[in-house]
Amino acid sequence: MAADHPVAVGDQTRIHDIGYRGYDGPRLGRAAIRRALYSQSLRGAYGLGRSAKSKVLPMLLFAVMCLPAGIMVAVAVATKANDLPVDYTRYAILMQAVISLYVASQAPQSVSRDLRFKTVPLYFSRPMESADYVRAKYAALASAMFLLTATPLLVLYLGALLAKLDFADQTKGFAQGLVSVALLSLLFAGLGLVLAAVTPRRGFGIAAVIAVLTITYGAVSTLQAIAFEQDTTDAIGWIGLFSPITLIEGVQSAFLGADSTFPGGIGPSDGQGAVYVLVALGLIAGCYGLLMRRYKKVGL
Amino acid sequence: MARVTTVVDVTVIATESLSKRFPRVTALDRLSVDVGPGVTGLVGANGAGKSTLIKILLGLSPATEGQARVLGLDVATEGAAIRERVGYMPEHDCLPPDVSATEFVVHMARMSGLPPAAARERTADTLRHVGLYEERYRPIGGYSTGMKQRVKLAQALVHDPQLVFLDEPTNGLDPVGRDDMLALIRRIHTDFGISVLVTSHLLGELERTCDHVVVIDGGKLLRSSSTTDFTQTTTTLAVEVTDSDEHPDGTRAMREALTARGITVEHGGGLPGAGHVLLLTARGEETYDLVRDVVADLGLGLVRMEQRRHHISEVFQETGDQRKEAVGHGS
Numbered sequence: 001m002a003a004d005h006p007v008a009v010g011d012q013t014r015i016h017d018i019g020y021r022g023y024d025g026p027r028l029g030r031a032a033i034r035r036a037l038y039s040q041s042l043r044g045a046y047g048l049g050r051s052a053k054s055k056v057l058p059m060l061l062f063a064v065m066c067l068p069a070g071i072m073v074a075v076a077v078a079t080k081a082n083d084l085p086v087d088y089t090r091y092a093i094l095m096q097a098v099i100s101l102y103v104a105s106q107a108p109q110s111v112s113r114d115l116r117f118k119t120v121p122l123y124f125s126r127p128m129e130s131a132d133y134v135r136a137k138y139a140a141l142a143s144a145m146f147l148l149t150a151t152p153l154l155v156l157y158l159g160a161l162l163a164k165l166d167f168a169d170q171t172k173g174f175a176q177g178l179v180s181v182a183l184l185s186l187l188f189a190g191l192g193l194v195l196a197a198v199t200p201r202r203g204f205g206i207a208a209v210i211a212v213l214t215i216t217y218g219a220v221s222t223l224q225a226i227a228f229e230q231d232t233t234d235a236i237g238w239i240g241l242f243s244p245i246t247l248i249e250g251v252q253s254a255f256l257g258a259d260s261t262f263p264g265g266i267g268p269s270d271g272q273g274a275v276y277v278l279v280a281l282g283l284i285a286g287c288y289g290l291l292m293r294r295y296k297k298v299g300l
Numbered sequence: 301m302a303r304v305t306t307v308v309d310v311t312v313i314a315t316e317s318l319s320k321r322f323p324r325v326t327a328l329d330r331l332s333v334d335v336g337p338g339v340t341g342l343v344g345a346n347g348a349g350k351s352t353l354i355k356i357l358l359g360l361s362p363a364t365e366g367q368a369r370v371l372g373l374d375v376a377t378e379g380a381a382i383r384e385r386v387g388y389m390p391e392h393d394c395l396p397p398d399v400s401a402t403e404f405v406v407h408m409a410r411m412s413g414l415p416p417a418a419a420r421e422r423t424a425d426t427l428r429h430v431g432l433y434e435e436r437y438r439p440i441g442g443y444s445t446g447m448k449q450r451v452k453l454a455q456a457l458v459h460d461p462q463l464v465f466l467d468e469p470t471n472g473l474d475p476v477g478r479d480d481m482l483a484l485i486r487r488i489h490t491d492f493g494i495s496v497l498v499t500s501h502l503l504g505e506l507e508r509t510c511d512h513v514v515v516i517d518g519g520k521l522l523r524s525s526s527t528t529d530f531t532q533t534t535t536t537l538a539v540e541v542t543d544s545d546e547h548p549d550g551t552r553a554m555r556e557a558l559t560a561r562g563i564t565v566e567h568g569g570g571l572p573g574a575g576h577v578l579l580l581t582a583r584g585e586e587t588y589d590l591v592r593d594v595v596a597d598l599g600l601g602l603v604r605m606e607q608r609r610h611h612i613s614e615v616f617q618e619t620g621d622q623r624k625e626a627v628g629h630g631s
Contacts, residue, residue, distance in 0.1 A: 020429060020492040023422055023460035027384055028413040036410040051398055051439075117396045122455060125358055125388035126412050127380045 034132045037123075041140030045106045046147075054109070061102045062148055065095055069152035073159025084160055084170075088177025089258035091156065092149050092184055096245050099188065100213040102148055103141075107192030108205030110141055116200035120298050130295035138288060141193060145185035153177045176256040184248045187280060188213075190287025191244060197294050216243035228263035237268035241279050250276040311369075312337055312463055312495045313357060318366035320352050320519070327352040329519040330366065335497065339489045341506030341513040341527075342499040349519040350499045351391070354465050357497075358383055371462055384413065387456030387464040391471060391499075394452060397441030401432055401451045404440065405458050412459035419458075426454045429492070430484060446477040453484065457494070464488065466498040470505060482509045539578045539591055542601035550600045551576050557594045563587070582607075 040049065046062070047055030072085045092099060114120045123133055157174040161167065195212060196205035220243040227235040240246040240262060253260040254273025260266060268276055313335040320328040327349045344350050355361040357370050359379020368375045370382045395404065402423055409419035427436045430450040435443070440451060449469060456464050469485065470478045486509050488494050500506050506513055507527055515522040539554070547553040555565045555578055566579045582588065588605070595602045 021425060022493070023414070023418065025418045026415060027459070028415060030380070033411055033413050040407060040410070049403070054398075113396055118390070118392055118394045119396060121390050122388070122394055122408060123411055124360060125383060125386075125390075126408075127384045128411065129380070 030128055030132055033126070033128050034136045037128075037133065037136035038140045038143075041110055041137055042143050045110060045141060045144035057105050058102065061098055061105075062151070065098050065102075065148055066152045066155055068095070069155040069159075073155060073162070076159060076165075077163045081163065083165065084156055086156075087258060088153050088156060088173040089180050089252045089256055090261075091152060091177065092181050093245065093249055093261065095149075095152075096213075096217075099145070099149060099184070100210060103145060103188045103192040104206045104209035104213070106144060107141060107189070107209055108196040108202040110137055111193055111197045112200055112202045112205045115197070115298070116202065120295075124298070130298070131292060134288070134291045134295055138189060138193060138291065142185045142189040145189050146182060149181035149185060150178055153181065173257075176252070176258070180248060180252045180256050180258070183251060183280060184245075186284050187244055187248065187287075190284050190291075194287045194290045194294075197291060213244060217245050219243070220246050224263050228266075233264065233266050236262050236264070236266050237272040240268065241276065244283075247276060247280050247283075251280055310337055311335070311372075313340075313368070313370050313497065315353075315357075315368040316366055318353075318356065318368050319364045320349075320356060320361070321364045327519050328356070328363070331516065331519065331521050332366075333514055333521055333524050335512065335514065337489075337495045338511035339485060339496045339498065339509055341503075341510035342497055342516065343501065343503050343506055343513060344499070344516040345501055348516050350516065351467065352519075353516070354388070354467060354497075354499070357465065358386065358388060384459075385462045387459065387461040387494075389452045389456040389464065389466045389469060391467040393448070395440045395448055398439055400439055401427060401436040401443075401447075401454070404451065405454050408455040409458040414459055422458050422460065423454075426458045427451075429487075430454045430457070431480075445472050446474075446480070449473065449477075449481060450484075453481075457488070457492070461494060463495045463497065466496060468499055468501075470500065470502075478505065485509055537580050537582045537587065537591065537605060537607065539580065539605050540576050540603040541578075541595060541598075542603060544599055544601075547598060547600060550598070551578060553598055554578060554594065554600065557598060558591070561590060561594070563590070576603075 043049050046058045069091065075081070076084055086094065114123070120133075124130060153174060157170060160170040191212065192209050195208040199205055199208070220239055223239045224236045224246075227233070227239060237250070240250045246262070249258070249261060250268045250273065252258040253262075253267035254270065254276060260268075267273075311334050313333075315334075316332050317330040318328055318332070319326070319330055331349075331353070342350055342353070352361070356363050356368060356375055359370075359375045359382050362376060371385055373382045373385075375382065399407075405423040405427060406419050409422055410416065414422060427433075427450075430453050432447060432450050432454070435447065440448065443451070449472075453466070453469065456466070466485065470481050473481060482505060485496055485498055488496050489511075498506065498510065503513070503515070510527050512524070512526050514524045541550045541554050543550040558565050558578070558580065563580050580587070580591075591605060592602070
């Protein structure tokens with residue numbers, strides 16, 4: 001390196017330093033690094049900043065998620081209906097297949113890639129701690145899922161206002177719907193990430209997430225139907241605890257004014273409702289704890 | 301150079317009876333070593349404890365006992381501050397194939413705490429310095445091993461660290477790629493002003509690149525000395541001569557002549573065709589002159605006279621006295 005500063009030789013001739021330049025600028029702390037990883041992961045969950053091919057599925061699912069809401073709004077406005085065809089809290093339950101597909105496809109892309117290509121050591125050889133990584137990844141996927149589930153509710157709400165439906169009624173319903181999908185986003189993102197972080201193989205991750213979501217739902221629905229046939233209605237509430245989607249259903253029919261969709265419309269009792277909330281929050285905390293444990297071990 | 305170091309004798313890495321024991325193995329055994337600025341080679345066979353040492357120095361794995369400081373910071377309590385000033389290039393593959401080198405290195409720069417604009421600027425600079433040009437916009441999946449190694453190196457340098465740990469950077473490279481990488485490592489110190497700790501299981505290639513070499517085996521320090529010490533005391537010459545009418549067995553004549561001049565000569569060992577190769581220890585320039593003169597006096601043809609690359613095994617064969625002496629050559 002001949003000179004760090006341009007040196008004047010004669011009047012106009014300058015020798016420019018084209019060698020290595022150091023960096024004296026700011027170095028941001030862990031919070032900023034976490035935010036950078038969060039926004040990169042959130043964009044990645046919709047394929048932004050990635051190849052065109054990886055944008056297809058998340059964008060498609062997002063469109064599929066919003067389309068029915070648009071149609072419902074159009075119908076409600078055109079027919080001057082007195083109410084929206086579905087409740088805000090019901091929408092995500094109806095679209096659960098789309099939500100499951102989304103989390104099954106995006107949770108593995110968020111964490112399995114780093115494990116599979118062994119990029120994780122590069123993160124942990126930098127100032128961030130494993131907790132920063134887990135928090136950023138969890139928050140990013142939960143936010144992505146909230147975008148997926150809350151956007152159609154927003155479409156419904158705006159449509160309802162456009163159709164001049166009762167403002168107070170709609171706002172209350174919309175707010176209840178948002179709380180419900182926020183809880184759903186946290187729960188599904190947590191389950192998705194825990195399952196995806198177990199294996200570096202993306203395919204296994206996708207299969208595991210879909211299996212856990214659909215098999216538990218199928219089993220719970222079947223057992224609830226059997227319990228209903230045998231008139232053991234008390235059991236219906238307890239059985240609902242064992243699958244993620246019925247767990248959300250239970251919480252919202254107990255506290256968020258939703259009609260129960262369990263067999264015979266039997267929702268959990270107040271006591272059971274409290275258990276539902278506890279189990280849901282416990283699962284979210286458990287997923288977070290498992291992720292922290294998982295990444296403590298990954299290291300270099 | 302890029303960084304003006306006012307204090308010359310700064311210790312970059314210092315460990316003091318550093319031990320790391322796992323339930324069934326001892327990875328590091330009371331390792332005490334000082335490393336100064338410059339390029340330092342860390343040599344050891346696979347499983348000698350090199351990676352364990354790097355992990356401890358990055359503050360990612362607590363030592364069982366003893367202590368270590370990197371850039372004057374305690375690894376046990378100031379890990380995050382160390383990792384802000386240090387770069388790490390892992391031995392294994394660590395690159396996602398579906399993003400370009402630019403995207404990947406920018407992301408890693410952000411993960412080191414650089415603001416977005418600085419991350420992009422540093423990435424462009426660093427990729428150019430490691431020798432990646434137009435290809436940096438293509439997905440990494442299509443890169444050759446040499447290009448991938450450069451990307452791995454770039455992500456370790458992008459935040460302008462004061463020290464980089466390079467774990468087996470020449471692994472999987474062909475001889476030309478190896479030389480290029482070694483030259484690049486040399487430049488990291490001479491041109492960029494960044495100290496380097498580079499591991500390898502080949503002592504020979506580090507001899508040419510490093511200012512200082514630390515050899516560990518089984519978690520113990522075998523020797524730590526500057527490279528000049530190394531070559532002066534241990535350079536082995538391989539000499540092969542032709543036969544002549546006067547000396548039907550030229551090799552034997554040569555050995556007798558050299559022995560008469562007080563030089564210990566060994567046969568080349570069990571290597572193929574090694575029966576005619578004589579190995580002798582060079583003590584400096586005069587040994588080369590002596591060999592030349594002896595060959596000329598005997599009227600033999602000199603087929604070859606070359607420096608032998610050292611392998612770790614040769615260091616292992618050294619006597620205990622030499623080891624003790626070597627340990628003292630810390631910084």
